[in-house]
Amino acid sequence: MADEKQNNPGEGDAGLDKLGESRFRLRKKKEVPTGLWLKCEGCGQMIYRKELEERMRTCPACEFHFTLPGRERIVLVIDEGSWQEHFQDIVSIDRLDFDEGIPYAQKIQRAVERSKQKEALICGLGTIHGRPVVLAVLDFTFMGGSMGEVVGEKIALAAELAGKLGRPLVMFTGSGGARMHEGILSLMQMAKTCAALAQYQEAGGFSICVLTHPTTGGVTASFASVCDITLAEPGALIGFAGPRVIASTIKQELPPGFQRAEFLLEKGQVDRIVRRAEMKDTLAKLLDYARGPVLEVPPAPAN
Amino acid sequence: MTKDIPRPQRERLASGLSFERPIKELESQLTELQALALRTRLDISSEISAIQNRLQAVTEETYRNIGAWETVNVARHTDRPAAMDMIAALDEFIELHGDKAFADDKAIVTGLATLKERRFMLVAHRKGRTTKERLACNFGCAHPEGYRKALRKMKLAERMGLPIVCWINTPGAYPGIGAEERGQAAAIAENIMAMCSLKVPVLVIVIGEGGSGGALGIGVGDRVLMMEYAYYSVISPEGCAAILWKDGDRTSDAAESLKLTSKDLLKLGVIDGVIPEPPGGAHRAPQLAIDEVQRTILRELRGFDGLKPEELVARRRERYRHMAAIPGRFPSV
Ligand SMILES: [Zn+2]
Numbered sequence: 001m002a003d004e005k006q007n008n009p010g011e012g013d014a015g016l017d018k019l020g021e022s023r024f025r026l027r028k029k030k031e032v033p034t035g036l037w038l039k040c041e042g043c044g045q046m047i048y049r050k051e052l053e054e055r056m057r058t059c060p061a062c063e064f065h066f067t068l069p070g071r072e073r074i075v076l077v078i079d080e081g082s083w084q085e086h087f088q089d090i091v092s093i094d095r096l097d098f099d100e101g102i103p104y105a106q107k108i109q110r111a112v113e114r115s116k117q118k119e120a121l122i123c124g125l126g127t128i129h130g131r132p133v134v135l136a137v138l139d140f141t142f143m144g145g146s147m148g149e150v151v152g153e154k155i156a157l158a159a160e161l162a163g164k165l166g167r168p169l170v171m172f173t174g175s176g177g178a179r180m181h182e183g184i185l186s187l188m189q190m191a192k193t194c195a196a197l198a199q200y201q202e203a204g205g206f207s208i209c210v211l212t213h214p215t216t217g218g219v220t221a222s223f224a225s226v227c228d229i230t231l232a233e234p235g236a237l238i239g240f241a242g243p244r245v246i247a248s249t250i251k252q253e254l255p256p257g258f259q260r261a262e263f264l265l266e267k268g269q270v271d272r273i274v275r276r277a278e279m280k281d282t283l284a285k286l287l288d289y290a291r292g293p294v295l296e297v298p299p300a301p302a303n
Numbered sequence: 304m305t306k307d308i309p310r311p312q313r314e315r316l317a318s319g320l321s322f323e324r325p326i327k328e329l330e331s332q333l334t335e336l337q338a339l340a341l342r343t344r345l346d347i348s349s350e351i352s353a354i355q356n357r358l359q360a361v362t363e364e365t366y367r368n369i370g371a372w373e374t375v376n377v378a379r380h381t382d383r384p385a386a387m388d389m390i391a392a393l394d395e396f397i398e399l400h401g402d403k404a405f406a407d408d409k410a411i412v413t414g415l416a417t418l419k420e421r422r423f424m425l426v427a428h429r430k431g432r433t434t435k436e437r438l439a440c441n442f443g444c445a446h447p448e449g450y451r452k453a454l455r456k457m458k459l460a461e462r463m464g465l466p467i468v469c470w471i472n473t474p475g476a477y478p479g480i481g482a483e484e485r486g487q488a489a490a491i492a493e494n495i496m497a498m499c500s501l502k503v504p505v506l507v508i509v510i511g512e513g514g515s516g517g518a519l520g521i522g523v524g525d526r527v528l529m530m531e532y533a534y535y536s537v538i539s540p541e542g543c544a545a546i547l548w549k550d551g552d553r554t555s556d557a558a559e560s561l562k563l564t565s566k567d568l569l570k571l572g573v574i575d576g577v578i579p580e581p582p583g584g585a586h587r588a589p590q591l592a593i594d595e596v597q598r599t600i601l602r603e604l605r606g607f608d609g610l611k612p613e614e615l616v617a618r619r620r621e622r623y624r625h626m627a628a629i630p631g632r633f634p635s636v
Contacts, residue, residue, distance in 0.1 A: 090633060095571070096562045100547040153633050156624060160636040178515075178537045180546070183561045184573050187515060187537040188626045191495055191523050195623040198499040218537070220488035221476075221516045226496045240488035240516070241478030245542075249478050259483055267484045 040064055042235055056276045065233040065276055067213055070122045070139030073172055077280045078126035078135060085124035087157055092119060092150045096183050104181040107143070115142045120175075121154040125165075129284040133170045134162035138219065140174030140212075147219055148179035152189025155223050156196035162207075163200045168287055169207040173224045176242075177217015190222035197223055206290040208283065211238045211261070211270065229286060232261035232270045233279075319376030319555075326365055326583060329358040362583040369532070372555035374564050375540055377532040378511045379474075382586035384593050385511060386412055386427040386470050392593045393418050396425065399459075401452055405485065408449030409440045410477070411521070413456040416468070418597055421604050424460035426453045426521050427470035430511075443512070444477035447490035450520045454494050457501060466504040466604055469521045474539065476517030491520040498523035499620055502612035506603045508578065508596065509533040513563075525619050526603055527573070529565040530596070531580040535573075536563035572627040 037046045042064025052059070056076060057066040068076070074083055091108070098104040112118055120142035126135055136158040138145045145151075155171070162169040178186040197207065209227035211220070214237035221240055224230075232238060239259040247254055257263045264270045274282045333354045340347050369377070377383070390396050390412070398414035401407040409429060416425040430443035460467045476487055498505060498521075507524035513535030529535060540558035544550055547557065562568075565577040578599050585592035607615075 087634060096560065098560050100560070149628075153628075157634070157636055164636050180538050180543055180561070183537055184535060184563065184568055185571065185627055187519060188573060188623070190492075190516065190519055191499070191623040192626055194492065194496040194523075195499045195620040198496055199620055199624075202500070216488075218516055221491040221520075222495060223492070225486075225489040225492035239483050240476065240491070241483070246478045246480065246483070250480065252480075254480065258480065267486070269486045269489060 041066065058276055063275070064235050065213055067140045067174055068276075069141045070117070070120075070137045070172075073137050073139075074122065074124075074126070074135065076276070077128055077170075077172075077283060079129065082127040083124055084126065085122065086161065087123055087154050089118060090150050090154065092148055092182075094181070095149075095185060096181070098181040098183070100181070107181070111143050115139075117142060119150045119154065120145045120147075121151045123154050123158045123161075125161075125167075128170070128280060128287065131284055131287045132165075132167050133287065134158050134165065134167050136169070136171045138171070138173045138175050140176075140214070143179065145173070145175030145215075145219070146177060146179035146186070147175060147189050147193075147222075148182040148186045149189060151179075152186075152192045155189075155193040159193075159196040159200040159205070159207075163203050163205050168290055169200065169205060169227075170283060170287075171207070171209045171224070171227065172212055173209060173215045173219050174212045175215055175217065175219035175224075177219055177221075187218065190218050193223035194226060197226055201228075206287075208286060210274070210279070212236050214238070216240065216242050228290075229272075230270045231272050231274050231282070232264060234261055234273055234275055236261040238264055238270075319372055320380070322365060322369070322373045326358065326362050329354060329361055333358060359582065362587075366532075366583055370555070370559065371534075371561070371564055371567075372540060372558035374532050375512075375534050375558050377584045377586065378534045380584065380586040381432075382589070383511055384585055384589040385432070385472055386429045387432065388589060389470065389510070389593055389596060390416075390425070390427075392590075392597065393425075399456055402448045402455055404451060405448040406446075408446050408452055410443055410445035410473070411449035411453050413452055415465075419601055421466075421601060423466045423468050423600075423604065424456055424463075425468050425470070426456060428473040428518075428521070430472060441477060443473040444475060445473065445517060445520070446477050446479070446482045447485040447487050450476075450487075450490040450494050453521050454490075454497055457494075457498065457505075461501050461503050464503060466506065466607060467501065467524075468600060468604075469505065469507045469524065471507065471509040471513050471518045471522055471535075472511035472533075473514045473517045474512050475514035476520060488516075491516050494520045495523055499623065500616055501619075502616060504604070504607035504610065504615060505619070506600065506607075508599070509535050509565075509574075510596070514539060523619070523623065525607070525615060525622070526575050528576045528578055528599065528603070529568060529574050530578045530585065530592070531565055532584050533565060534558075534563040535565075535568055536561050 036049055038049055040047055040059040042059055043062035045061045057068050094105040120139050122137045159169055207227035208229045209224050210231045212233045216239050237259050243254055261273050265273055336351050393416050395417035396414055412429040413426050416423050428443045429440045431437040431440035457467055505524035507522050507527040509529040511533055515537055540554040543557035544553040568574045569577055578595055581588035581591040
């Protein structure tokens, strides 16, 4: 584990969002004054911020894939000019009167102001090297990508939209799990998203989910794990329980690399690890295989 | 998991039942008086019945005002009837073991069950009663193989045309190294997904602890009920308090905030009904509680009669797709 702050303080599959937020805040506080350099979560090296941004937020020394804000993800995988966002105005509400010191309603408000988006899930239509898809991106930088009613609803809507348009569904996840401020309603999103995906898959829909750093809890334990193809970014922390919860339960140090994408690949839990730089090309190729057994434009016959 | 709770916290947990003190005092007075009457042949029947009446009043009063944290502790009570007690009360139970891939996870028990004129597949979390049993059952915290075993048996029920009854009673799915290596998250996700498509009726009853994804992993049903003092939550109150306030003493606040009681869930529209418990909770009169659960199962199973498989699946998916939704809040595609 590179960094304590990286860990999921949640229990089982709930609530990383607190951590996600504090990390976010910490980054701002700590880094904005100096601004130019930041420390790699993977290898500890200092990286020049501009360089990191130019390298799609991957470490030049160790290739660690930093958490990518949702908007940047869209730019990376969707063809320029093809993006059309849907359902962007749905907002979360505080149905439980959840107050942890500050009311949940206020927390949402703050997250909205800070991120200039209304929820952690961004959904829309676009093309990937010309292939039309429905894309859903769960943005870790918005309340730790935690899944409440709105995130669950937008995943379900994305699946339904993909079904209606006959398009493949591509998803990216970064999440601490269920949003505990929405209590049992957040847990029920696991079933809601799966119900919508079951409907979509039964009708022949094809889906790919890319697990990015970090994806844990109720997101991993629902829609993110039931797509046709499961990809992961290098080094991504992926699991059900967070490492801190596991370590404190078993009272044992965790093996190196535990719950990282490479570990999951080794254990047979993901189909493939794909580097960020190759993500768009890989997605396009995989999408082509869902078009059927015969190439639409066969290669020119050899002379 | 009890075994991992350090001593001070264990005492706090115990104090979660301190609200029962007035009941306990009257109960012990009553026992003493009854013993005295037997021993001495004194006629103190009027004193005894006075105490009995007070006990009844105090019990009802105490439980009428029970808080969320107290409810959690009642749900965890070691005398509370659990899966094996309820299985013992069935007319027949033939256990079917194993996931046919890795192991037989004892934290989930599965098998063919008969109750009166009804046959069904039972899938239940198992906690165990004695220390030895509890260890063997991992305190009701299942590993992926437990969820996969459940899935196999549910698929079997589907093939056999048997309805499925699930009893939920788990602090949560186990957070361990092996569990992660073998895909705990994927196992739960696959169960949730598969349960959305089962062509036979699924009845879910939360009989004790409804611990998060570990509960939902066998918890997607056509009808979902809770016993009165069971709880069902996205996170344990301890976990919630630790994250929000870094303070184990605020578990009570966390429990209250999470809205995890049967009353709360019914109000939110997440469950379909509440199975009433005997006065003072199921741990006070396990047999009465089990009888009520059995009556409920029979009534619910009869209610599924005549439903077509496609209808069941469509309704179940619709139920979860729009679960607890506020009408008109979300757009449609
Ligand atoms: Zn690095």
